Amino acid sequence: MENRKTAPVGVFDSGVGGLTVAREISRQLPNENIVYFGDTARVPYGSKSQNTIIRFSEQIIRFLKTKDVKAIVIACNTASALALDAVRDEFDIPVMGVVIPGARAAVEATKNRKVGVVGTDATVQSGMYTKIIHGMAPDVEVIEKACPLFVPLVEEGFKEHVVTREVIEYYLESMRNTDIDAMILGCTHYPLLRSKIREYMGDRIQIVNPAYETAMDLKKLLREMDMENDGETVQHSRYSFYVSDAAEKFRKFANTVMPFDVPTTNVVNIEEF
Amino acid sequence: MENRKTAPVGVFDSGVGGLTVAREISRQLPNENIVYFGDTARVPYGSKSQNTIIRFSEQIIRFLKTKDVKAIVIACNTASALALDAVRDEFDIPVMGVVIPGARAAVEATKNRKVGVVGTDATVQSGMYTKIIHGMAPDVEVIEKACPLFVPLVEEGFKEHVVTREVIEYYLESMRNTDIDAMILGCTHYPLLRSKIREYMGDRIQIVNPAYETAMDLKKLLREMDMENDGETVQHSRYSFYVSDAAEKFRKFANTVMPFDVPTTNVVNIEEF
CATH class of the missing domain: 3.40.50.1860 (Rossmann fold)
Structure with missing residues (x-):
């Protein structure tokens, strides 16, 4: 699993809220690379049904897997509450909720x-x-x-x-x-x-x-699975941000939350995954 | 076009907001049947891009056409502003915005x-x-x-x-x-x-x-096209309500807006259209 150490952690949310989780991960696991997905085309999840939220979460995890993530954090309480059990059984990488x-x-x-x-x-x-x-x-x-x-x-x-x-x-x-x-x-x-x-x-x-407790748990999980990034192989672009819509609005908000500059955000047609 | 007179008017919105338009239509055109669709799985449209809103509007119009509507009112300012021109050219029934x-x-x-x-x-x-x-x-x-x-x-x-x-x-x-x-x-x-x-x-x-002005325009349009319901063939279920998610929440809100009881709301998987 040596090559998994430098693989990024996937973090997703219905929109910008999960950035508070990504922020905690960047503080407590400063060596980890992060791929963040915000489902801004379909935000908010708070008023949607369980079936819909499971379907959306599955699409997002399939997308994050194309980025070769080593673990996934559902940085959204609604999706953690309604979809975690379903997607945990379905995918072959560790998935955590908040x-x-x-x-x-x-x-x-x-x-x-x-x-x-x-x-x-x-x-x-x-x-x-x-x-x-x-x-x-x-x-x-x-x-x-x-x-x-x-x-x-x-x-x-x-x-x-x-x-x-x-x-x-x-x-x-x-x-x-x-x-x-x-x-x-x-x-x-x-x-x-x-x-x-x-x-x-x-x-x-x-x-x-x-968010704080989740970052602590992620640290423990990566350590136990010997997947912690040792920091020697940090890539140039350590954090990447994807959204399903309205990239520029997301980028602006991300810059008010994250303790570093978020220069670009990429749009993904998530319904294709 | 005689049989078109009793056909319903399709009204759609990203969620519950368009109910204020349906309410005005029910006040000013009391003989018309209405099929309402609220896209509650994907609300709000206000922060989404033009391409996304056109795609969503096309799906909804395809759904409303399965209900044999004679005309469509886009009861949503965002979709009227961003999608009306595109869908007007694409479909063979009259489409109006607000x-x-x-x-x-x-x-x-x-x-x-x-x-x-x-x-x-x-x-x-x-x-x-x-x-x-x-x-x-x-x-x-x-x-x-x-x-x-x-x-x-x-x-x-x-x-x-x-x-x-x-x-x-x-x-x-x-x-x-x-x-x-x-x-x-x-x-x-x-x-x-x-x-x-x-x-x-x-x-x-x-x-x-x-909403008021749109209902007036709809009245004029139906009259000009000789599609006004003359009131002699009013069906039992004059108003029907469809949503893409969270039907019960929609129904409760609809009952605070509409001047009559909304007994049921049906869920449609809109992405299939």
Whole structure:
């Protein structure tokens, strides 16, 4: 498997949100090459059915495999919740999601066994975080809350606008009035609102960012499989970005998230895969 | 063409927004049957490229033709702006959009020859309203403004929330400071915010709702082509609703927009058409 070490990691999301996961991977595994795919032609996944999300995920994994990736990270909570089991059985390379790492971190963090989860409609309606947390720790009470406006607010660059504070209050007031002591940011866009959410929820509640936990898990997985890039053979173009539509808009947003310059984004007709 | 009179009118949109157009058609042409398609698996169109939107529109028109429609209304500003010319040439039944009726109404309404247009990113970036207005009246000055948060706010049921007033101010303050005297609601969701927008913009500015103008144009077209339903052969199921995903969510929203009960919504795999 020596030649697999320099192969890239595939990371995909319904759009730009998964960039927060790619960012964590680039921080914690600085030697790894990344091929990122954002399904900008079909974003958002949050309101789509499980069958549709499995079909879209299969197409994307087939595309990423053409880039010779050694492992795949589903950097999208909705797809992790709804498609991970199906695609894991189907493909011959390791596939990870963000839900399990996030759930485990919350179970480890909570002292009083009460955890909150915020995410898209589909993630919350699937109840996947609750199921996975209960599989790990049946005694933990889970309170889930959908916050559908967070994604458009982030994408519109409203991070610092007064409206964002009010929308946070609208969605999270009931959550703050519970006695949870850990809360999972169950959508990859939400880490971009992390400081505002933390400010509103207060220091009592530990905010769990699954992007961070996922990068840690990826590191462990690559090490166990002896696929970690040792850094000696870093290629010139270490990060490449593909989308299904609107490349320039994606590129601009990517440059506000990633800690390095994203010079180009390529368009792929994903329905062909 | 006698048998065409009772055939339904096909109406389509990227999602639920076009229901405001279907509502106007049901008000102004109460004898007409309607087949509505909402592309909820691929919503929103506002951030997608022209080629993608033409391809999606072609698939939907092929589907609507299987329902034997006599005419088609593209009840989506983005698709009207980007796909109407292409699909008009391609299909053998009349196809109308919402942009031309809206533009014409604004040209007729403005006294001081200054018109505002609000819409999605794609509609505003296409500059289609400006081009079409200038084709009708080269002396009219057009000021366009994208308001991307209006759609998610409407879909989240925030019509009456204080945040909506603040977002309206955020987007429309610069528009209000101009001396336009007519403003086109260039996205089919926006009529659902009409009273709030009117309240903010003031009585000086006439708000043009292309849904209303489009229904008027459809009436005229059907009359001219002798395809108007005379009302004697109204079928039992006069309105039918199809979507590409998430039928129940669509049905619930449709029941908040339409002036009658929407009992069922059917799912279609639109990529097969």
